[in-house]
Amino acid sequence: MKSYKKLHCDNMAEISQDIYNFLQTHTDILTICHPGWHFIDCKKLLSEVPALSNYFHSIRLYPRHSAVTVVIDNYSLPIHTDEPPVIAKINMPVINTTGWANRWWHDDTIIDELVDQDQPIVFNSKIPHSVERIGPVTIPRIVASFTFFNEPLDLLK
Numbered sequence: 001m002k003s004y005k006k007l008h009c010d011n012m013a014e015i016s017q018d019i020y021n022f023l024q025t026h027t028d029i030l031t032i033c034h035p036g037w038h039f040i041d042c043k044k045l046l047s048e049v050p051a052l053s054n055y056f057h058s059i060r061l062y063p064r065h066s067a068v069t070v071v072i073d074n075y076s077l078p079i080h081t082d083e084p085p086v087i088a089k090i091n092m093p094v095i096n097t098t099g100w101a102n103r104w105w106h107d108d109t110i111i112d113e114l115v116d117q118d119q120p121i122v123f124n125s126k127i128p129h130s131v132e133r134i135g136p137v138t139i140p141r142i143v144a145s146f147t148f149f150n151e152p153l154d155l156l157k
Contacts, residue, residue, distance in 0.1 A: 035076035082125035109117035
């Protein structure tokens with residue numbers, strides 16, 4: 001299986017802005033700005049961001065859980081694997097993804113890298129991965145992450 005695969009989304013800017021607005025109005029995540037994982041109410045997010053719901057419907061995926069990751073430095077999301085049993089997750093850029101790299105690792109060697117994420121990706125969360133600053137950045141970097149009832153493993157083949 002691949003480390004990740006880019007997905008296309010025609011209205012990514014709109015979805016990113018609407019997710020950001022949701023975070024502003026329905027959570028304290030932006031106020032606290034604590035690095036790491038923050039789980040959010042998936043049903044509420046999908047009802048408040050219809051373009052996101054429509055996007056997942058268009059690619060025949062049915063979201064189960066959602067979270068956002070807040071990154072402010074190279075220590076926010078160091079090399080890790082996500083909790084099983086889910087393997088294939090989708091990450092969508094929300095804000096400030098320029099100047100950062102998603103990296104997948106084997107031992108101490110980078111085996112794959114995605115720089116300046118500007119579109120959704122499906123990724124293999126079983127492969128050790130990290131988020132690292134590689135250039136000038138604006139913080140915080142926020143990405144929305146989703147798991148699904150029908151896990152999209154086929155997209156990683």
